[in-house]
Amino acid sequence: MAADKNNIKIHVNELYKSFGHLEVLKGVSTDICEGEVVCIIGPSGSGKSTFLRCLNRLEVITGGDIVVDGFKVNDKKLDINKFRENIGMVFQHFNLFANMNVIENLMLAPVDLKKATKEEAKKRAMELLETVGLSEKAESYPSQLSGGQKQRVAIARALAMNPDIMLFDEPTSALDPEMVGEVLAVMKELALNGMTMVVVTHEMGFAREVADRVLFMDGGVILEEGTPEEIFNSPKHPRTIDFLNKVL
């Protein structure tokens, strides 16, 4: 929304990734600016989730370069844990820590990594729960929450580390339709506040409304990219047209 074109946050150049003999990413290049919201759309198996997971090295890349904030992701000397502190990630299946209640989920990383004292972390956690509308669930365990609530907690947990970048891996795909809205609302709020976001999604409405740029991926490459208007109103590549016809 307020993308700063002069400040490139994530630089991806000729990214390749294989799982054994299966080549999933075949030369992906793009730059993502500070404050930019990028939505990645495309059919299943197109490599969008793998691409996202490469950005914080949950997947080790096979070739090419990713530079985030000046740090090369595949550099052997990189302190990967330090690096990841600055990149929040939200997963399709929430992955809340089942052995901890909501507030403990939010406090674990800041306290364990000495980013904050217990009191500071608790205060910040309560503020974050307030913003995602779940203050009254602080003492609940993940198993007691609905899908939408879990995902909002997961977003708050990622934000507790005050990251510069947030990655979303199909954050609403595992939700009941009626719960999608509450999660998207939180994400939209984040986007409006200038967070750099990379969102793999099937929510075309969200992409159209919130994204600064939409990437269409298929077969391990970015086939087409542009503003939401360009992609949704006048797609050029036949695969994009075909895909959008099916999902819209």
Place this chain on the structure above:
Amino acid sequence: MIRIIETYGSMLTTAMGQTLLLALWGLLFGCILGIVFGLMSVVDNKASKAVSLVYVNLIRGVPMIVLAYFIYFGIPLLWNSILNFDELLGTKLVLSPLQAGTICLALNCGAYMSEIIRAGIQSIDPGQMEAARSLGLSYWRSMFRVVLPQAIRNMIPSIVNQFIITLKDTSILSVIGFPELVNTAKNVVASTFLSFQTWGIVAVMYLVIILALQQVAKLLERRLNRGR
């Protein structure tokens, strides 16, 4: 029956003490081995996985009675007569039945514990580890703060089961002359010929220990499940 208890009661309770002592040592070292090899089998390192696999398969593939004979008689022979390390160090290697029994029991218990721990960790959704890592926690921090607390909860019934099996396995070590319950009972039967009574008493003694162990485990499990 009364006569046996009067005459041999203290002998049998001493033997029970010896059984418990051996089981305790075996379980202690067995747990340590199990944790070490269990963790070695889940980390992302081919060499450590292979070492763990070899250990587990080797121990699982050899009956404990063979292992007991091998450690008690075989290892000192290898050390003293085949490798001649005794000349080198100036002392002969001699293992007491308790030492050999503990090693044997621990190796055996460790192999099965290792499998329990591996399975317990692998039963936890990999997403838990990924989420912790994505926040910047290291592998081991994620393991100890997120994965293991959940895994241990799932492992407890199997661990208790293994404890019971190890406790009963101490009876196998009667073959190397360790004065535990079965060995002692054999001597009692040899001098009294009262097989029914003696073995009946021994069976009840095992039963009591194991039921008590189960009760402790139940309490522990309830404690761990509090707040869930």
